Amino acid sequence: MPVPLFDLSRLGPQVDEAVREATLRVLGHRGYVLGAEVENFEKDLTDYLGGGHAIGMSSGTDAQLALLMALGIGEGDAVISTPYTFFATTGCIHRTGAEILFCDIDQATFMMAPGSLRALLASMKRDGDGMLRSAKGNRVRLIVPIHLFGTCCDMDAINEIAAEFGVEVLEDAAQILGAEYPSKHGVKKAGLIAPTSYVSFYPSKNLGAAGDAGVALCLDAEMAEKLKRIRNHGMEQRYYHKVVGGNFRIDAIQAAVLRAKLPFLDSWNATRRANAASYREAFSAAGLLDQITLPAEPFASSGLKNHHIYHQYVIRVLGDKKRDAVMAYLSEQKIGCAIYYPVPLHLQECFAYLGHKPGDFPESERAALQSLALPIFPGLTQDEIAEVVRGIKSALG
Ligand SMILES: Cc1ncc(COP(=O)(O)O)c(C=O)c1O
Known part of the structure; x- marks a missing residue:
């Protein structure tokens, strides 16, 4: 689907x-x-x-x-x-x-x-x-x-x-x-x-x-x-x-x-958060939490409803080049996903004049290699969330 x-x-x-x-x-x-x-x-x-x-x-x-x-x-x-x-x-x-x-x-x-x-x-x-x-x-x-x-x-x-x-x-x-x-x-x-x-x-x-x-x-x-x-x-x-x-x-x-x-806006943000909760449950049930990292919720314990409004749902796919393999598989299955952001700014051509090189900002570089954004928009269905999780499970073998 x-x-x-x-x-x-x-x-x-x-x-x-x-x-x-x-x-x-x-x-x-x-x-x-x-x-x-x-x-x-x-x-x-x-x-x-x-x-x-x-x-x-x-x-x-x-x-x-x-x-x-x-x-x-x-x-x-x-x-x-x-x-x-x-x-x-x-x-x-x-x-x-x-x-x-x-x-x-x-x-x-x-x-x-x-x-x-x-x-x-x-x-x-x-x-x-x-x-x-x-x-x-x-x-x-x-x-x-x-x-x-x-x-x-x-x-x-x-x-x-x-x-x-x-x-x-x-x-x-x-x-x-x-x-x-x-x-x-x-x-x-x-x-x-x-x-x-x-x-x-x-x-x-x-x-x-x-x-x-x-x-x-x-x-x-x-x-x-x-x-x-x-x-x-x-x-x-x-x-x-x-x-x-x-x-x-x-x-x-x-x-x-x-x-x-x-x-x-507030109802859309609540829907996005509910979708994130569904992903959390589905990824955990699929036994994938040793191969991917789910988005952090640093302020969840505050009790604030809008501590996270899930503009994007960005996971990390752990392991060398695994993210690109997952992305290729999902794209083949016509499951939407995107990389935000593939090239950290210190390595962009237009900022070469700053004189940075690979290794200067290791966490930014790692994020660019591992991050993968999944559908989270209001109106996304539970079946679609299950399909995304199934797709990632198949891709990771
Ligand atoms: C983090 C961040 N900063 C700045 C912008 C720039 O906003 P705009 O696209 O409205 O110019 C965006 C939007 O895409 C963004 O995501």
């Missing part, structure tokens, strides 16, 4: 109808750029998150670029992130002219390892004004931890290390709208744990637009005003440019579609 990796049509007629209605409304009033549709979505989103400021952007990537511009990151600065992730985060750092610094990921969670972060920062020297300097002499300004696949990074540890070394934190919350984090200081929604953050609404995200869209999030009202200017060519008053920004505006149609879909 074929199983798709992802199928948007399974969100159901109620969602289709809400999206159609929202789209037709915008086509009817023809207010395509900014205006009430965007403001209403931003308001609903901050209500959903329970605080902060939301500034709708044309994509998650543009939201991050706008944030880096607002923070004044550029030449002479250095920004730390991880090499096992989607390209956008590091691509934006490069585009500002700042130096890219990598630290490795945690083996269990695929995300920034606080130990590697601390080791990297501790290896640097402070100059006369107390600012931490990279080996190339750039000011270490920012850490960008990336919440991958649906649960949060170890943000308490990362925030503490950042504070100790005097470096700011910007969360990449692109994949994780709706997840909650049991911080030492109380429960926080992902995206509002650090002072600045952003989310992607790429169509396959848990809350997906009908095209590209994103949002920048921040805790500070002044930063929100800055971001609004930056997304609109640095203007407040039309044709008077306070700063150089860009055209990073979210389309009104996308804002309307996202606003129509937002009320469904």
Whole structure:
């Protein structure tokens, strides 16, 4: 039985109808750029998150670029992130002219390892004004931890290390709208744990637009005003440019579609989590847990419902080259699967100038060789989950 990796049509007629209605409304009033549709979505989103400021952007990537511009990151600065992730985060750092610094990921969670972060920062020297300097002499300004696949990074540890070394934190919350984090200081929604953050609404995200869209999030009202200017060519008053920004505006149609879909998000996230529980049971019953590793749930004991929202269900297939054999078999059976991400960023051709080599970030490299994403979308059936597990059992012999 074929199983798709992802199928948007399974969100159901109620969602289709809400999206159609929202789209037709915008086509009817023809207010395509900014205006009430965007403001209403931003308001609903901050209500959903329970605080902060939301500034709708044309994509998650543009939201991050706008944030880096607002923070004044550029030449002479250095920004730390991880090499096992989607390209956008590091691509934006490069585009500002700042130096890219990598630290490795945690083996269990695929995300920034606080130990590697601390080791990297501790290896640097402070100059006369107390600012931490990279080996190339750039000011270490920012850490960008990336919440991958649906649960949060170890943000308490990362925030503490950042504070100790005097470096700011910007969360990449692109994949994780709706997840909650049991911080030492109380429960926080992902995206509002650090002072600045952003989310992607790429169509396959848990809350997906009908095209590209994103949002920048921040805790500070002044930063929100800055971001609004930056997304609109640095203007407040039309044709008077306070700063150089860009055209990073979210389309009104996308804002309307996202606003129509937002009320469904929590139920979709619950379905994704239920699917993950079914996989756990099925993989265990199939006796496969010595050959694969299931996704970690580092905050399961917190009792928070949304400690994991399973944007992706990523297993590790243990053993040399076994992942590629499993993938080939599943593809032959028309069972959807994907590798997120096959080449760690420090080994990408466009970053050859950084001078990294294989072996520099071993956990990121191992993750790229072992990880395999399986279908987890809302609407996936129990029979399909059983079929995926059967397929993996057959592939592993
Ligand atoms: C971790 C991560 N960061 C950044 C992005 C960029 O978002 P977008 O595709 O909306 O530009 C994505 C989205 O795909 C992502 O998964």
